[in-house]
Amino acid sequence: MNHKFIVDSDITKANTLPSSFYKSDATFEQIKEKIFLHSWHFAGDEALVQLPKSAHPFVLLDNYLTEPLLLTKDEHDGIHCLSNVCTHRANLVVPGSGKFKKLTCMYHGRRFDLSGKFEHMPEFKEAQDFPRACDDLHKFPLRQWGPLLFAGLEPTFDFKEVLDVINERIGFLPINDLKLDSSLSKDYLVHAHWALYCDNYLEGFHVPFVHEDLNKVLDYGSYTTEIYRYCNLQIGYTNDATDTFDLPEGHIDYGKNVAAYYFWVFPNLMFNFYPWGLSLNIVKPIGINRTKVSFISYVLYPEKLEHGAGQALDKVEREDEFVVENVHKGIQSSFYKAGRFSPKREKGVHHFHRLLAEFMNQ
Numbered sequence: 001m002n003h004k005f006i007v008d009s010d011i012t013k014a015n016t017l018p019s020s021f022y023k024s025d026a027t028f029e030q031i032k033e034k035i036f037l038h039s040w041h042f043a044g045d046e047a048l049v050q051l052p053k054s055a056h057p058f059v060l061l062d063n064y065l066t067e068p069l070l071l072t073k074d075e076h077d078g079i080h081c082l083s084n085v086c087t088h089r090a091n092l093v094v095p096g097s098g099k100f101k102k103l104t105c106m107y108h109g110r111r112f113d114l115s116g117k118f119e120h121m122p123e124f125k126e127a128q129d130f131p132r133a134c135d136d137l138h139k140f141p142l143r144q145w146g147p148l149l150f151a152g153l154e155p156t157f158d159f160k161e162v163l164d165v166i167n168e169r170i171g172f173l174p175i176n177d178l179k180l181d182s183s184l185s186k187d188y189l190v191h192a193h194w195a196l197y198c199d200n201y202l203e204g205f206h207v208p209f210v211h212e213d214l215n216k217v218l219d220y221g222s223y224t225t226e227i228y229r230y231c232n233l234q235i236g237y238t239n240d241a242t243d244t245f246d247l248p249e250g251h252i253d254y255g256k257n258v259a260a261y262y263f264w265v266f267p268n269l270m271f272n273f274y275p276w277g278l279s280l281n282i283v284k285p286i287g288i289n290r291t292k293v294s295f296i297s298y299v300l301y302p303e304k305l306e307h308g309a310g311q312a313l314d315k316v317e318r319e320d321e322f323v324v325e326n327v328h329k330g331i332q333s334s335f336y337k338a339g340r341f342s343p344k345r346e347k348g349v350h351h352f353h354r355l356l357a358e359f360m361n362q
């Protein structure tokens with residue numbers, strides 16, 4: 001029987017999720033189907049399938065969901081996200097990236113077009129009621145934003161809702177010009193539950209205590225959090241008019257010194273916008289005690305990289321890892337059950353816990 005998670009809608013009265021949420025192996029397994037199966041995921045960028053008639057296989061949340069997927073671009077420049085599992089005997093259809101006129105399984109020769117539609121299968125003339133719709137490669141919802149691609153397995157909400165919120169703040173930036181900088185991109189292994197990492201991200205409450213250098217850049221007193229249905233936004237202001245966004249007239253924050261926009265999208269995506277561009281962070285569960293966090297940098301203005309809130313991101317990450325890993329150790333205590341939220345500073349964490357409870361209780 002599934003455990004019922006309760007997080008009061010009134011933050012002034014609410015308790016956090018119980019420590020058992022982070023300690024239960026059964027809950028960790030349920031999160032796969034209850035949450036990650038029904039949310040959206042970063043699938044890469046258009047450069048992976050830059051040319052028509054190309055394909056790029058990848059595994060979504062390897063060692064957790066471990067779902068074999070495939071990005072393709074057809075001859076009409078349409079981009080698709082497909083299952084990379086052959087509908088005959090489950091062999092992986094495409095073993096590596098490259099150019100493909102057709103998608104042909106090397107096991108028994110079943111063939112599909114680049115949109116995943118079944119075309120041909122040897123030795124199946126006698127098969128009745130064949131082919132059927134289920135003989136096509138499964139096609140997943142895909143949303144493109146600038147060069148970035150996002151896929152859902154069985155999403156319960158439209159990613160456009162999230163993109164509309166993000167565009168309200170950063171739509172003035174030339175998003176189509178985002179360029180991947182692999183030299184600034186890095187994976188981190190965190191010895192803690194994935195949700196604890198998100199908990200930490202979702203509040204600026206810890207900044208004065210954990211991030212000495214970042215705290216010198218941001219004006220902690222004016223730090224704000226805005227809540228939306230499936231995402232939230234933390235805004236980092238600064239007293240220094242340099243190293244901020246050049247906001248156009250008519251912008252909702254025009255006249256303010258904004259150093260950073262931190263968007264979080266349920267359950268594990270983080271869009272950190274700085275005057276130089278975007279640091280996209282993906283929090284990937286590996287085990288109940290291990291999480292991989294991928295930092296992927298897309299640069300618009302390289303000359304702004306070493307300035308403001310968007311500098312020294314590796315140092316900030318290491319500081320976050322230290323506290324998150326300590327929280328993970330502490331939450332194993334038999335005497336810690338749950339905490340309370342700061343109504344002023346922990347709106348984002350409360351929002352996250354409310355969504356976790358909502359999805360887990362379905």
